[in-house]
Amino acid sequence: MKNILSVILILNLNFINSQELIIGQKTVEPGIVFIFEGAIKDHVMPSKMHLSENETNIHIEARVNWDNSDTPAGTPTGGFVAYLHITAKVTNQETGLSTFIDLLPHINLIDNYHYARNISLPGKVDDLYSVEFNVLPPTSIELSLHKDWSENYGNRLMNEHSFFYENVNFEEIANASRN
Numbered sequence: 001m002k003n004i005l006s007v008i009l010i011l012n013l014n015f016i017n018s019q020e021l022i023i024g025q026k027t028v029e030p031g032i033v034f035i036f037e038g039a040i041k042d043h044v045m046p047s048k049m050h051l052s053e054n055e056t057n058i059h060i061e062a063r064v065n066w067d068n069s070d071t072p073a074g075t076p077t078g079g080f081v082a083y084l085h086i087t088a089k090v091t092n093q094e095t096g097l098s099t100f101i102d103l104l105p106h107i108n109l110i111d112n113y114h115y116a117r118n119i120s121l122p123g124k125v126d127d128l129y130s131v132e133f134n135v136l137p138p139t140s141i142e143l144s145l146h147k148d149w150s151e152n153y154g155n156r157l158m159n160e161h162s163f164f165y166e167n168v169n170f171e172e173i174a175n176a177s178r179n
Contacts, residue, residue, distance in 0.1 A: 031071030056118035080113035083138035092123035125174035
């Protein structure tokens with residue numbers, strides 16, 4: 001009985017720590033999957049580059065990985081897609097106030113590598129928000145391309161993309177805690 005209660009407790013803690021709001025999901029050429037999420041705010045280091053938990057409402061994320069099929073040869077299935085430039089603009093649909101943030105690479109034991117930042121919502125946690133994610137491919141300074149890639153996929157990793165979502169309710173995530 002004690003072992004069963006321990007397993008239930010561990011599963012509940014894992015659920016609490018992994019609670020996330022899926023804002024949207026999209027797959028783009030050449031087989032890159034974007035999953036946009038609102039997650040529970042967290043302590044992120046180095047602290048000089050990130051807002052502290054008590055100054056924020058949510059952790060906004062973009063999980064960006066290679067798809068499980070229809071990807072370029074040699075692609076690690078499910079592997080992290082690095083060197084992207086991702087921004088998020090969160091707008092309060094009632095007041096028009098917005099927050100704009102660059103998402104930076106992070107690593108944790110739940111999602112592994114992802115792009116994210118802690119943010120303060122531009123309004124009340126129970127307001128509705130629109131969220132726009134803009135994704136730019138790596139520049140030639142950050143990522144070099146071999147001839148075989150260029151011949152098959154062009155002179156960049158991927159094209160620029162914008163993703164827009166409305167009526168996002170962050171209330172449950174904003175009121176949750178990892179501790």
